[in-house]
Structure formats: C-alpha cells, structure tokens
Amino acid sequence: MEIVRLTPDDAPRFLALRRAMFDAEAMSFRGAAADDAALGETAWRDRLARDHVYAVMQEDGPWLAVGGLSRLAGEKLDHKGLVWGMYAVPAARGTGAAARILDALEEAARTIGLRQLQLTLMADNARAKALYERHGYELYAIEPESVRRGDVYADEALMWKRL
Ligand SMILES: CC(C)(COP(=O)(O)OP(=O)(O)OC[C@H]1O[C@@H](n2cnc3c(N)ncnc32)[C@H](O)[C@@H]1OP(=O)(O)O)[C@@H](O)C(=O)NCCC(=O)NCCS
Numbered sequence: 001m002e003i004v005r006l007t008p009d010d011a012p013r014f015l016a017l018r019r020a021m022f023d024a025e026a027m028s029f030r031g032a033a034a035d036d037a038a039l040g041e042t043a044w045r046d047r048l049a050r051d052h053v054y055a056v057m058q059e060d061g062p063w064l065a066v067g068g069l070s071r072l073a074g075e076k077l078d079h080k081g082l083v084w085g086m087y088a089v090p091a092a093r094g095t096g097a098a099a100r101i102l103d104a105l106e107e108a109a110r111t112i113g114l115r116q117l118q119l120t121l122m123a124d125n126a127r128a129k130a131l132y133e134r135h136g137y138e139l140y141a142i143e144p145e146s147v148r149r150g151d152v153y154a155d156e157a158l159m160w161k162r163l
Pocket of ligand 1 (some may be wrong): 025028031087088089092093094095096098099103114120121122125127128131132134146
C-alpha cells in the first residue's frame with residue numbers, strides 16, 4: 001500500500017469519493033454531501049492546500065482510505081488538531097488502510113508541533129471507536145443529540161490523544 005498527501009488538484013476526485021461515502025454511510029458522519037457542495041470546489045482546494053489530507057492506494061489503483069488533519073485556528077487553540085473525514089472503502093476495511101492514514105496524520109501533527117489530536121465519531125460506531133482506541137485515543141465526552149438527520153438525533157463521542 002502507498003500513501004500520498006493530497007493536493008488542491010485532487011479536489012474533484014476527493015469530493016467524488018466523499019459524495020459516495022455520504023451516500024453509503026450517511027449516519028456515520030457529522031458532515032453531509034450538501035455541506036461539501038455548499039462549500040464548493042474552490043474552498044476544498046484551499047482546504048487541501050492547508051490541511052494534511054492523505055489517501056492510501058495500491059499502486060495507481062483507486063483510493064482505499066482517506067482522512068484529514070486540521071490545525072485549530074487561534075492563538076490559544078493552535079496546539080490542537082482535528083482528525084476529520086476518516087473513511088475506508090468497504091473492500092479495504094480490516095486491511096490496515098485506515099490505520100496507515102491515522103499514522104500519517106499523527107506524524108504530520110508531530111511535524112507541525114501539535115500537542116493533542118481530537119476527533120468525533122457517532123457514539124454507536126463501535127468499529128471506528130475500536131480503531132481509534134487502538135491508536136491511543138481516549139473518550140472524554142459524549143455530546144447528546146449532537147447530529148440531526150430529519151427528526152432523528154444521534155449522540156457523538158468525543159475522543160482525544162495527547163502527543
Ligand atoms: C471506521 C473505519 C475507517 C475503520 O477502518 P477499518 O479498516 O474498518 O478498521 P479495522 O478493520 O482496523 O477495525 C477496527 C476495529 O474494529 C473491530 N471491528 C470490526 N467490525 C466491528 C464491528 N462491527 N463492531 C465493533 N468492532 C468491529 C476490528 O476487529 C478492529 O478491532 P481491533 O482494533 O481490536 O482489532 C472504516 O470502517 C470506515 O470507513 N467505516 C465507515 C465510515 C466511518 O465510520 N468512518 C469513521 C467516521 S468517525
């Protein structure tokens with residue numbers, strides 16, 4: 001498996017993957033395809049330039065897993081990073097592709113001098129929670145009814161890792 005850092009020119013392909021991801025697993029994410037569309041490709045290009053976003057693939061094949069890291073903005077907050085958009089395509093689950101992404105994000109976080117990483121996941125996402133725990137993330141809170149889809153509300157789990 002190879003891992004690459006995405007660049008602004010990867011925006012269309014990245015957005016297509018995220019559309020498929022939201023279609024297939026809407027309730028696994030706090031984001032939605034409509035949010036990506038509202039942000040627009042130019043803003044996503046900027047985000048790919050600013051954030052560390054990685055994809056794992058087999059040689060030149062399709063992307064198997066993706067994930068991103070943002071540094072929080074603000075003089076008093078910029079010691080923290082947010083891990084976002086973790087996704088492995090169904091065929092790549094259980095292969096270690098998602099683990100490769102998490103390792104790369106952590107390495108990037110150390111390189112830019114972050115002190116801690118945060119992430120959120122739907123509280124009932126046992127598979128994601130197990131992956132994050134294996135990588136040293138700890139649960140620190142549950143946000144009740146954090147995400148709404150129509151009139152269905154779901155709790156989010158908040159996890160962190162000190163680097
Ligand atoms: C979450 C995700 C990125 C994890 O990647 P993965 O390749 O599936 O992860 P792994 O196969 O390493 O599995 C992680 C752990 O969950 C365990 N697991 C597998 N299926 C499980 C299930 N149905 N329930 C609970 N745990 C499960 C695995 O055994 C493994 O545990 P271990 O670390 O103790 O061995 C991937 O499943 C995914 O993209 N899911 C859909 C989108 C999503 O939920 N994204 C995360 C948003 S926060």
